[in-house]
Amino acid sequence: MKTRMKMREQAANERIKNFNEVALGYNEEEAVEEAARCLQCKTAPCKHGCPAQVLIPEFILKIKEKDFAKAYEILKEKNNLPAVCGRVCPQETQCEEKCVLGKKGEPIAIGRLERFAADYGIKNKLDKAEKTGNGKKVAVVGGGPAGITCAADLAKLGHEVHLFEALHKPGGVMIYGIPEFRLPKSIVGYEIDSIEKLGVKIYPNALFGKDRNLKDLKEQGFDALFIGSGAGLPRYMNLEGEELNSCYSANEFLTRINLLKAYEFPRFKTPVYTGKKTIVVGGGNVAMDAARCAKRLGAEVAVIYRRTEKEMPARVEEVHHAKEEGIEFNFLCNPVKYIGDENGYVKKAVIEKMKLGEPDKSGRRRPVATGEFFEIEADSVVVAIGNKPNPLIPQSISELKTTDWGTIEVGEDFMTSVEGIFAGGDITTGAATVIEAIGAGKQAASSIDEFLKNGKSL
Amino acid sequence: MKRNEILEKKLLTDGSVYFKLHAPEIAKNAFAGNFLIVITHEGSERIPLTIMEYQDDWVSIVVKPVGFSTQEMVKLEEGEAFHGVLGPLGQKMHIVENQTVLMVAGGVGIAPVIPQLEELKKHNNHVIVIHGGREKDAILFEKRVNDVADEYIICTDDGSYGEMGLVTDIMEKELAEHDIDLVITIGPLIMMKYVSLLSKKHNIKTMASLNSIMLDGTGMCGSCRVEYDGEVKFACVDGPDMDAHKIDFDVLIKRNSRFKEQEDSVRL
Ligand SMILES: Cc1cc2nc3c(=O)[nH]c(=O)nc-3n(C[C@H](O)[C@H](O)[C@H](O)COP(=O)(O)OP(=O)(O)OC[C@H]3O[C@@H](n4cnc5c(N)ncnc54)[C@H](O)[C@@H]3O)c2cc1C
Ligand SMILES: Cc1cc2nc3c(=O)[nH]c(=O)nc-3n(C[C@H](O)[C@H](O)[C@H](O)COP(=O)(O)OP(=O)(O)OC[C@H]3O[C@@H](n4cnc5c(N)ncnc54)[C@H](O)[C@@H]3O)c2cc1C
Ligand code: SF4
Ligand code: SF4
Ligand code: FES
Numbered sequence: 189m190k191t192r193m194k195m196r197e198q199a200a201n202e203r204i205k206n207f208n209e210v211a212l213g214y215n216e217e218e219a220v221e222e223a224a225r226c227l228q229c230k231t232a233p234c235k236h237g238c239p240a241q242v243l244i245p246e247f248i249l250k251i252k253e254k255d256f257a258k259a260y261e262i263l264k265e266k267n268n269l270p271a272v273c274g275r276v277c278p279q280e281t282q283c284e285e286k287c288v289l290g291k292k293g294e295p296i297a298i299g300r301l302e303r304f305a306a307d308y309g310i311k312n313k314l315d316k317a318e319k320t321g322n323g324k325k326v327a328v329v330g331g332g333p334a335g336i337t338c339a340a341d342l343a344k345l346g347h348e349v350h351l352f353e354a355l356h357k358p359g360g361v362m363i364y365g366i367p368e369f370r371l372p373k374s375i376v377g378y379e380i381d382s383i384e385k386l387g388v389k390i391y392p393n394a395l396f397g398k399d400r401n402l403k404d405l406k407e408q409g410f411d412a413l414f415i416g417s418g419a420g421l422p423r424y425m426n427l428e429g430e431e432l433n434s435c436y437s438a439n440e441f442l443t444r445i446n447l448l449k450a451y452e453f454p455r456f457k458t459p460v461y462t463g464k465k466t467i468v469v470g471g472g473n474v475a476m477d478a479a480r481c482a483k484r485l486g487a488e489v490a491v492i493y494r495r496t497e498k499e500m501p502a503r504v505e506e507v508h509h510a511k512e513e514g515i516e517f518n519f520l521c522n523p524v525k526y527i528g529d530e531n532g533y534v535k536k537a538v539i540e541k542m543k544l545g546e547p548d549k550s551g552r553r554r555p556v557a558t559g560e561f562f563e564i565e566a567d568s569v570v571v572a573i574g575n576k577p578n579p580l581i582p583q584s585i586s587e588l589k590t591t592d593w594g595t596i597e598v599g600e601d602f603m604t605s606v607e608g609i610f611a612g613g614d615i616t617t618g619a620a621t622v623i624e625a626i627g628a629g630k631q632a633a634s635s636i637d638e639f640l641k642n643g644k645s646l
Numbered sequence: 647m648k649r650n651e652i653l654e655k656k657l658l659t660d661g662s663v664y665f666k667l668h669a670p671e672i673a674k675n676a677f678a679g680n681f682l683i684v685i686t687h688e689g690s691e692r693i694p695l696t697i698m699e700y701q702d703d704w705v706s707i708v709v710k711p712v713g714f715s716t717q718e719m720v721k722l723e724e725g726e727a728f729h730g731v732l733g734p735l736g737q738k739m740h741i742v743e744n745q746t747v748l749m750v751a752g753g754v755g756i757a758p759v760i761p762q763l764e765e766l767k768k769h770n771n772h773v774i775v776i777h778g779g780r781e782k783d784a785i786l787f788e789k790r791v792n793d794v795a796d797e798y799i800i801c802t803d804d805g806s807y808g809e810m811g812l813v814t815d816i817m818e819k820e821l822a823e824h825d826i827d828l829v830i831t832i833g834p835l836i837m838m839k840y841v842s843l844l845s846k847k848h849n850i851k852t853m854a855s856l857n858s859i860m861l862d863g864t865g866m867c868g869s870c871r872v873e874y875d876g877e878v879k880f881a882c883v884d885g886p887d888m889d890a891h892k893i894d895f896d897v898l899i900k901r902n903s904r905f906k907e908q909e910d911s912v913r914l
Contacts, residue, residue, distance in 0.1 A: 354864050356685055356692070356730040393683075393732040395864055399671040420866040424878060431873055431897050433904035440867035448861075449689065457691045457714050458861075459908035532900030578865055580883075 190293025274303025332360020334613025337629030429526025463567020752833020
């Protein structure tokens with residue numbers, strides 16, 4: 189069979205009226221049938237496409253044999269958050285891109301199978317809170333995928349772990365950025381509960397660098413520190429009109445909607461305003477999420493992207509879903525200014541047409557201005573052109589070496605320039621992916637364990 | 647004791663509420679000028695409030711109930727706890743030594759003036775405080791301010807207490823009589839705008855405490871952004887106290903009404 193098993197989805201005209209999950213997952217028969225397509229290649233090229241080296245043929249084989257519990261166990265060996273990754277990994281450029289079946293037909297739906305086995309594990313409560321020995325005391329800063337993974341692994345290794353998260357709910361981008369319809373918050377909640385069951389002590393509303401610092405940690409007897417604080421600083425384009433009332437950074441727009449549930453206003457009291465039409469600037473996952481949220485709030489949505497569809501960094505599935513939902517795409521377009529009404533709300537955007545020029549360093553053809561302009565009427569704008577690391581932690585620990593991009597420098601063992609301080613995830617790589625953050629958290633945990641075993645400390 | 651537990655609650659004459667909270671980490675690291683993000687119940691809005699006092703293992707805040715979230719907040723009683731309190735956030739106040747400082751407060755803005763006033767006195771400054779309110783009931787913490795300030799002038803819109811007139815009227819007189827080195831202003835945006843225009847005319851450095859609409863309070867969202875000397879700054883991390891002469895108050899005033907329609911629809 190050359191084609192993969194389809195996944196059931198909420199119909200586009202229905203789902204734009206709610207925030208429920210779009211993709212509904214495989215049932216047992218569907219999963220087993222898809223798993224049966226896997227050739228169980230000895231060399232497992234798929235595995236090399238996964239940043240965390242998930243044991244792909246091995247877990248798929250267990251699904252085929254209907255031993256779903258074992259499949260879950262195998263997944264968990266390399267990936268602490270398979271239910272998340274099965275949903276949000278850009279599989280088409282990672283594991284599935286390398287699958288041999290993709291050469292002549294469709295690659296195995298690795299992500300969907302991962303999601304299936306992980307949901308099975310969660311539903312049947314297969315996670316055991318197993319800990320060994322009594323160990324050292326480690327602080328983890330940041331409750332995103334990197335921090336959660338690092339905390340869980342250290343706790344399993346018997347260490348006392350305290351996790352400090354700035355927001356009132358841990359989860360990082362998985363809770364405040366990625367919307368419910370793509371990643372149900374109950375899944376993130378389950379993962380948080382399971383690390384608490386492992387004994388990790390979670391402190392929400394704890395901003396490292398402000399309410400505690402390195403000195404406090406040393407006084408309180410912490411032996412090591414892991415920093416997984418992400419890349420949460422919004423970028424603007426510095427255009428005229430960006431100060432207007434209804435112009436948001438994607439972070440603000442998504443945090444209002446996802447973390448603070450503005451889509452259930454007035455039941456929840458945090459407001460958000462879109463008006464009749466929203467413009468979203470950018471072409472990544474963040475832009476797709478913002479566009480699809482605005483749609484669900486009742487707005488017409490136009491995405492403005494300065495290159496062509498081919499260069500869009502967003503996952504193919506997200507773009508496909510966005511199009512099905514009636515979101516309009518304007519490629520080779522770039523906003524140059526926003527014009528407001530007398531009360532300070534956006535009224536229209538002035539857009540410049542672009543064309544593709546020579547390839548830049550990333551190999552993608554550079555967009556070049558044409559000097560041709562047009563206007564789009566809109567009531568709100570979401571700027572989704574990327575994020576930078578927050579400087580707070582490097583500022584509070586001045587010895588930490590950072591790069592010109594503001595990321596924290598680490599060695600192969602994820603140790604920073606300060607002995608006993610480790611870092612991983614978006615804070616070291618710049619905005620990347622969930623699975624890369626998980627991989628970093630995992631490897632850092634094992635380096636930290638090694639460091640502590642050698643009797644060293646902060 | 648629970649985290650964020652209310653140790654003391656007092657109703658003030660203008661309807662505002664004073665809360666003393668158990669918050670050891672915050673108390674230990676706080677300084678005049680810092681603020682908190684307070685979440686009343688799970689699912690409530692994240693509301694920024696200035697720290698008034700910080701000692702031992704507690705901090706205090708004064709909340710004026712103006713809309714749903716602050717109205718919901720003042721219903722909490724002693725022994726209950728806020729769902730979440732984050733802080734201390736923002737920069738420390740701007741400190742000077744051996745100078746003459748004019749502090750101009752409007753309404754409940756007197757609460758955040760108090761820690762700054764006390765800090766300025768520790769640094770040997772001569773401090774004049776002008777506090778304006780709509781009527782007599784709006785004049786809070788009178789004795790407390792009087793005990794610390796070198797000069798203290800109260801004014802009310804209707805003349806029901808202290809002098810009659812706006813803070814800027816009184817300010818004009820003070821500027822004529824004293825050589826002021828620094829102006830600090832905390833209160834409604836419109837008041838701070840006029841205080842700033844006046845001090846600019848006299849070329850006196852002025853710090854205003856910006857109360858733009860915030861969400862995370864940590865520099866992550868840009869909701870609080872202000873136009874500062876042609877640049878974009880985030881009031882929650884670069885402020886809240888910022889050089890008033892560089893602030894575009896007209897943009898800020900518009901931005902602070904950006905959710906007015908929704909806010910009005912849920913006010914109690
Ligand atoms: C809208 C959006 C959609 C995305 N979609 C996808 C996708 O589909 N697939 C994919 O693979 N990736 C996606 N990504 C990227 C992915 O989410 C990130 O790469 C990943 O979350 C990084 O994990 P992290 O643990 O390093 O950081 P984060 O998830 O950013 O978590 C960092 C945490 O640290 C906290 N923190 C920061 N500073 C402090 C401090 N001083 N003290 C205490 N806590 C602090 C933050 O509040 C945050 O909770 C998306 C990103 C966004 C924004
Ligand atoms: C740094 C800072 C310190 C502050 N200190 C104090 C204080 O010590 N005591 C006090 O009583 N008030 C203080 N405020 C103002 C207080 O945060 C607002 O009154 C409160 O958020 C209003 O919320 P609401 O739902 O009750 O009213 P709403 O009806 O929602 O809003 C009333 C007005 O308050 C402003 N506002 C609304 N939401 C926010 C928000 N999330 N952040 C900031 N402003 C908002 C808007 O201008 C709005 O029009 C401070 C604000 C800031 C930014
Ligand atoms: S974690 Fe992501 S990249 Fe790795 S196998 Fe799973 S879906 Fe593929
Ligand atoms: S490459 Fe594809 S077919 Fe081969 S083992 Fe991996 S998933 Fe199965
Ligand atoms: S409140 Fe979000 S950046 Fe200031």
